[in-house]
Amino acid sequence: MSIDIQTLIPLFVAIPLGMSLLIQLVARSRHMLSEVLTIITMLVLMLMSCYAIGDNGIYHLGGWPTPVGIDMRLDALATLLLLAVNIVGVAVSLYSVDYMRRFTARSHFYSLFLLMVTGMNGVILAGDLFNLYVFLEVAAIASYSLVAFGCAHEELEASFKYIVLGTLSSALILTGVALVYGITGTLNMAHIAARITETGMNTPLLLAFGLFICGFAFKSALVPFHAWLPDAHPAAPAPVSAMLSGVLIKAIGIYVLARLAFNVFGISDNELSMLRWLGLLSMVVGGFLAVGQKDIKRLFAYSSISQVGFMVLGLGLGTPLGLVGGLYHLVNHALFKPLLFLNAGAVEYATGTRNLKKLGGLNRKLPVTAATSMVGSMSIAGIPPFNGFWSKLIIVLACIESGYYGFALAAVLVSIVTLAYQLKVQRMAFFASLPEALKDVRREPPMMALAMILLAIGCITLSFAVLTGLRDPWLIGAAQQTLTAGVFGG
Amino acid sequence: MSTTHSLRDKGTGMSVIVKTVTRWLKGPILLFGIYLVLYGHITPGGGFGGGIVIASAFILITLAMGQVSGLQIFSKAVASRLDSVGLLIFLALAWLGTWWAGGYFFENFISTPEAAQFTLISGGTMPMSNLALGLKVASALFLLFTVLTAFQIAEQKLGDPADPEKHHQEDPS
């Protein structure tokens, strides 16, 4: 039975939205029903994303033709990100079944979670600027609420900081959209690309692009716009941290930056150098600030900032190999960072603390957590043959190929720093001697273990993606080609 | 600031003059809101604006008559359900465009004959979408107001709220 991919495109957004409302309506107090509905929805979305591999399509909402109507575009880059979002979503929703037992009002959590997935899917599939902005806001508002979900002191404070900075960046993005509309007269991305190739990049368009970079750099937590992330990601409940750090900062940050830079604005190397320097700054600052942290999740949050720097460095190189490196690292990070955050959450669930100085010897007490944490740490540190090694290798090779030896050296140094703090976490949390207070820690619940094993399997699978060639990994080569194809034709 | 003081202490509302005028005005305001929603495809207005005016009618009743009377007319549970139902109807109407009429999502699959343009029954699925949106926006705004002002009353009753309870959130669309 073959379903036309065209009819599936709006369902990526409509299904989680409808389920979110249905949960509010039907499963208000019946928590198990809301859990089951969420898991089924995420599985359906994952199957739809797998079905969409290799297909392209433009869907005209309402049947209105392109210059008049709203489009939704599906191409290889969008498919890659849809897979990342939905697979991580399945794992996180399985994990939250056990983790969220300690919170009241659980059905609200699942409702907001599905709303966040709606927003992310909408951003990935958006074909015009204002639709992008609306879905961006939907995902962002859901994430502000989810960060504050437990209503403890730190969560509220972190969420307030996050919401103020998030609203600021959304205002900047809207100003950029307003300027682009004023200059080109249209909001459809393909049309804007056509107009810009006619008129060339004049100063107002550069201003608009600058506003977009500032706005989306806030969303993807590039230094110096990163101030909200080290507070928001640790304070949130573990499944929320995993989603935020793993997919949200990429789907609404880096993906949109890449789309705008390569497919809509068609920028040259001058503007790309901005991205390279931002990437370098993020890598270095995130890496060095991560080493001194005592809180596991705060360490992982700074590590996210550092890895995002790698991605933006890869994207900022502009060459096909650089883009492959950046996108491969994006997908890898979307798999191993949620794994690490789920591990930290399992440690917190079992022991009640996140302070590295009070942990130790959990190797025998939490076996699944320890094993998957080893896989995740080796991936992120870039140890062969795990996936992190391949993506960092490609980025370094791309830097050398383009002649930026300084950036390549910095990337290698920051990789070593990454190895350092990951080893620190492994040693202090899992391999040291078991302190007295943690003698009766029980094993992690089965659903949490299942979710972590799924993500670990994903990491290992992705390390085989280079088997199709270093310049053209499995799905990522196709995604890179949509970016290097230049501006959208017509 | 005597009005907020009385709301917090007794929950009985404002003075007699305000209550009388509200009793006269609540009908016309509600009617105006419904007019904005119904004629949204011909005149400016539509789901958002009309929904906000309808919500303001209920908020006026709550402010003037006291929170107890306001909640008797439009309780929190009803508002919450209408909220979700409104947007579900909107999504269902959009999806009918693909499933029933074989066209696109959000397509306007009811065509309007030339003679019926600019009248009330025209514009295809637009009036129905406006109604669903008006329902949603009205109940969402009323729920927002009720929950945010109910914090004060809850604080008076419980003293120090110890239970970590989630604060309410409205869908932004």
Place this chain on the structure above:
Amino acid sequence: MIYSLCLLLILIGLYGVVVSRQTLKIVISLLIMNHGVHLLLLLIGYREGGNPPIVDPGSLISEFANGAVDPLPQALVLTSIVIGLGVLALMVALCVRLYERYGTFDITEIRRLRG
């Protein structure tokens, strides 16, 4: 000229966010910033001596296209106002909860997270 006044409004909002010591004042300054951006978006669609974009029975479409103000920014601003309303509701709820937990609206005292 008038666009620079919109920019002034945005900058006033930004100044308010940076300088304010109370959470509610930060919320109001963010609102002012949003108003400035909406005004900018609306004014981009303006046409000198234009008519409101409403089609009456009997008027021609060509007259409408030549004489009316651009209706698309108006729709965009309407959507954006509703989004702003949602964010405002969330921010106010957060401020109320912060007051319950910390006992103050002053952001210099709400500082448990550092490092």
